[in-house]
Amino acid sequence: MTIKPLVTDNLSSRAYTSLRNALIDGDFLPGERLVMHDIADRLGTSVTPVREACLRLVSEKGLEIRSGRFLNVPDLDLGRYLEIRKMRIALEGLATEEGAAKVRPQDITRLADIHRRFLKSSHAHDNFSTIRLNREFHFGVYQLSGMNMLMSQIENLWVSMGPILKVYYREHADDHYLGAEEHVNVMNALERRDGRAAREALVGDIERGGEGILAYLGKRPGPGANQPAFRDMALR
Secondary structure, three states: OOOOOOOOOOHHHHHHHHHHHHHHOOOOOOOOEEEHHHHHHHHOOOHHHHHHHHHHHHHOOOOEEOOOOEEEOOOOOHHHHHHHHHHHHHHHHHHHHHHHOOOOHHHHHHHHHHHHHHHHHHHOOOHHHHHHHHHHHHHHHHHHHOOHHHHHHHHHHHHHHHHHHHHHHHHOOOOOOOOHHHHHHHHHHHHOOOHHHHHHHHHHHHHHHHHHHHHHHHHOOOOOOOOOOOOOOOOO
16 A cells, blocks of 8 residues: 555545545554654645544544644553444444345445455455555445544544554464354345344454454553554555
8 A cells, every 4th residue: 555645625634534545454553653744645645634634534533633733642451442443333333223224236246246355365364454445345235324523434444443443463373263254144135135134244254353352452451562663564
């Protein structure tokens, strides 16, 4: 991934989108320090739009203010993860159930194609592509709901999930659940337009994926231990 300078129009919004996508994609680690001037340099803009973007992400709980010059990605914390997971189950389950009433044959075809690529990358042990395609599958399901406000809330939760997944997958590259079985169950339920079954399969995916994360978080030291400072980022 390559950092590209931002065009001059609506810099604050573009900086926000770049930082938000970087968080969702797991480009930052929990507890990582982000220096506003460094981010501005990498985006090719002044610090003002970056500060505005960061404050917006602070209001959404994606970042935390530690001083006037830099911010932190929230620490890896069991209580934080449990709260995020509970909200994901409620909101993503709702989006999946709503989508079952609106799904079209071409939507199933598109999800099946994403799932095939997901399996291929998983079998090739390409963790980066596997995680990206898993996210693409999930959001492909949620977008079927046609509920834009709901989608915005789900995206906010994935802003918080990205750093958690990044460190978990990095340290457990070969022993994590990725959701292949439940993806098939979700697609089958959507094809039948069975909203309840689709929701149950999606919730099952979140819960099964969470088992390894819960075990991992239970073994980690307290927040802030051995967390890195600002490093090279892949902002888009």
